[in-house]
Amino acid sequence: MENTLHFSATLQAAASPVFSKRMNKMHCQSLRVQMVNYNSVATNLTLSRSNRVLKVSCEAASVDVLEMNKTENQAETQLTCVMKFGGSSLASAWRMREVAELILSFRNERPVIVLSAMGKTTNKLLLAGEKAVSCGVTNVDSIEELSIIKELHLRTAKELGVDESVIAKHLEELEQLLKGIAMMKELTPRTKDYLVSFGECMSTRIFAAYMNKIGAKARQYDAFKIGFITTDDFTNADILELTYPAVAQSLHGDWIRDPAIPIVTGFLGKGWRSCAITTLGRGGSDLTATTIGKALGLREIQVWKDVDGVLTCDPNIYPLAEPVPYLTFDEAAELAYFGAQVLHPQSMRPAREGDIPVRVKNSYNSNAPGTLITRTRDMSKAVLTSIVLKRNVTMLDIVSTRMLGQFGFLAKVFSIFEDLGISVDVVATSEVSISLTLDPSKLWSRELIQQELDHVVEELEKIAVVNVLQHRSIISLNGNVQRSSLILEKVFNVLHIKGINVQMISQGASKVNISLIVNDDEAEQCVRSLHSAFFESDVSELDGKCVSDNGSVQLRSEE
Ligand SMILES: Nc1ncnc2c1ncn2[C@@H]1O[C@H](COP(=O)(O)OP(=O)(O)O)[C@@H](O)[C@H]1O
Numbered sequence: 187m188e189n190t191l192h193f194s195a196t197l198q199a200a201a202s203p204v205f206s207k208r209m210n211k212m213h214c215q216s217l218r219v220q221m222v223n224y225n226s227v228a229t230n231l232t233l234s235r236s237n238r239v240l241k242v243s244c245e246a247a248s249v250d251v252l253e254m255n256k257t258e259n260q261a262e263t264q265l266t267c268v269m270k271f272g273g274s275s276l277a278s279a280w281r282m283r284e285v286a287e288l289i290l291s292f293r294n295e296r297p298v299i300v301l302s303a304m305g306k307t308t309n310k311l312l313l314a315g316e317k318a319v320s321c322g323v324t325n326v327d328s329i330e331e332l333s334i335i336k337e338l339h340l341r342t343a344k345e346l347g348v349d350e351s352v353i354a355k356h357l358e359e360l361e362q363l364l365k366g367i368a369m370m371k372e373l374t375p376r377t378k379d380y381l382v383s384f385g386e387c388m389s390t391r392i393f394a395a396y397m398n399k400i401g402a403k404a405r406q407y408d409a410f411k412i413g414f415i416t417t418d419d420f421t422n423a424d425i426l427e428l429t430y431p432a433v434a435q436s437l438h439g440d441w442i443r444d445p446a447i448p449i450v451t452g453f454l455g456k457g458w459r460s461c462a463i464t465t466l467g468r469g470g471s472d473l474t475a476t477t478i479g480k481a482l483g484l485r486e487i488q489v490w491k492d493v494d495g496v497l498t499c500d501p502n503i504y505p506l507a508e509p510v511p512y513l514t515f516d517e518a519a520e521l522a523y524f525g526a527q528v529l530h531p532q533s534m535r536p537a538r539e540g541d542i543p544v545r546v547k548n549s550y551n552s553n554a555p556g557t558l559i560t561r562t563r564d565m566s567k568a569v570l571t572s573i574v575l576k577r578n579v580t581m582l583d584i585v586s587t588r589m590l591g592q593f594g595f596l597a598k599v600f601s602i603f604e605d606l607g608i609s610v611d612v613v614a615t616s617e618v619s620i621s622l623t624l625d626p627s628k629l630w631s632r633e634l635i636q637q638e639l640d641h642v643v644e645e646l647e648k649i650a651v652v653n654v655l656q657h658r659s660i661i662s663l664n665g666n667v668q669r670s671s672l673i674l675e676k677v678f679n680v681l682h683i684k685g686i687n688v689q690m691i692s693q694g695a696s697k698v699n700i701s702l703i704v705n706d707d708e709a710e711q712c713v714r715s716l717h718s719a720f721f722e723s724d725v726s727e728l729d730g731k732c733v734s735d736n737g738s739v740q741l742r743s744e745e
């Protein structure tokens with residue numbers, strides 16, 4: 187019945203709703219799939235992607251086979267994984283060398299590489315842009331950040347033995363752009379995106395040239411030229427569905443025709459109406475990586491950082507933070523959403539949709555196991571997984587001016603936020619009042635603009651008394667909410683001893699998160715104490731004990 191010839195085929199899935207549906211069900215969004223067993227074009231296709239055989243009997247009579255090549259070696263016809271390296275992994279020529287070595291050490295992988303800008307280049311480009319607004323055209327040459335960016339990239343190219351010409355045009359264009367900004371005396375979100383794109387465009391060009399120089403055939407890609415189609419929300423664009431088939435076609439098509447390691451710019455896209463360069467929000471290269479993973483139906487997505495994986499809390503707040511070995515997509519999304527800088531908040535979505543494991547690894551310590559993020563994990567022993575702090579949050583206490591028993595109050599409040607396009611983070615309600623925090627992450631600066639805040643308050647005051655409380659922090663406790671009583675008991679023990687007053691508390695419907703709102707100036711100390719209580723002691727032993735001033739657990743004093 188089935189023969190075992192291996193074919194690489196390009197299928198026009200859009201032509202067949204039945205087939206598209208099946209492909210979605212298999213989490214195989216890629217239009218290019220590998221047919222392992224093949225009966226006829228019209229019936230009973232059995233498909234596989236990389237090592238996983240996805241046996242699907244498909245009666246898709248209208249599948250169009252656009253292209254079919256018989257391949258002798260099935261193993262080499264597909265890219266296998268995506269490896270993303272952030273700015274922290276790529277800060278210098280030395281780091282680029284190490285990263286190249288690391289990539290090549292995975293002999294059995296055929297990876298797609300996604301790179302961010304080198305080191306702190308994105309921040310420097312933004313600063314240069316801000317200075318250009320007010321410095322005058324003739325002074326653009328002397329903007330310090332421009333000189334630092336030029337020097338870093340030229341020195342890196344030189345140290346790697348790569349011809350400077352690979353970035354010369356970009357450096358020239360960058361200076362022209364800054365002169366344009368100086369002339370216009372304004373830096374719009376659209377211009378900001380064009381400005382920061384130079385970081386990724388240059389890092390990928392230097393790296394691809396270096397890989398070729400050392401004999402590893404590589405091909406550079408600008409994401410905005412290979413089908414990363416986004417909304418036109420400059421500085422925080424969303425990836426559109428069209429992206430998946432387009433990116434799969436570009437990368438897989440080139441790979442089949444002429445295999446070379448793809449080196450893709452992270453963070454960047456192309457606005458579907460404007461056709462201008464957009465960015466996916468700070469840290470957006472993680473999202474580029476997971477998008478490629480889903481588009482190509484890859485086996486694994488690796489994000490390489492400068493820490494041993496996702497940690498139990500931000501190591502900048504508490505250096506004793508430890509790696510979390512396993513997370514679910516939902517847990518990782520929650521902790522990213524609540525401010526853990528280690529992952530982009532939207533990046534888990536494509537991985538979850540494609541059911542592709544994400545591994546967070548340390549490019550400075552590749553032997554560390556890192557964190558594996560998958561659809562499900564064993565939660566039987568999990569209590570608290572991580573603690574995340576989001577600072578400088580604005581909280582609103584909104585009390586209805588009407589009597590008890592009035593209906594429609596909540597609906598009115600939320601319709602005001604909807605109308606003003608402001609999203610709300612944490613909410614707690616009673617019948618006549620609502621406390622909530624406003625989500626600053628939609629905005630480039632991650633801070634709510636005062637004008638917007640004034641506008642919200644003005645609208646809310648038509649129906650309520652509003653108290654604005656600024657400089658608050660959200661401490662988000664991610665873990666097994668099935669054990670919320672145990673978690674809360676320990677939390678309140680710690681906070682009571684520390685004399686910290688919780689101003690609001692919310693247990694999300696997501697069942698992985700409990701959020702506490704405290705004053706900004708108490709928040710870090712609070713995280714440290716909670717970390718000591720939960721991670722530096724055996725939680726099963728915590729019953730009957732409490733947490734001392736330094737956060738360690740001891741017997742209750744009255745016992
Ligand atoms: N819970 C956490 N786990 C790991 N890292 C965290 C966490 N919270 C904050 N971080 C910070 O995130 C950094 C890694 O993220 P990022 O700077 O975006 O890396 P990259 O530039 O390599 O993508 C770490 O160096 C660490 O300081």
Ligand SMILES: N[C@@H](CC(=O)OP(=O)(O)O)C(=O)O
Pocket residue numbers: 271272273274302303308309385452453467468469470471472
């Ligand atoms: N360079 C961009 C995109 C990015 O993802 O960077 P990183 O991977 O270094 O966080 C930024 O700084 O936001």
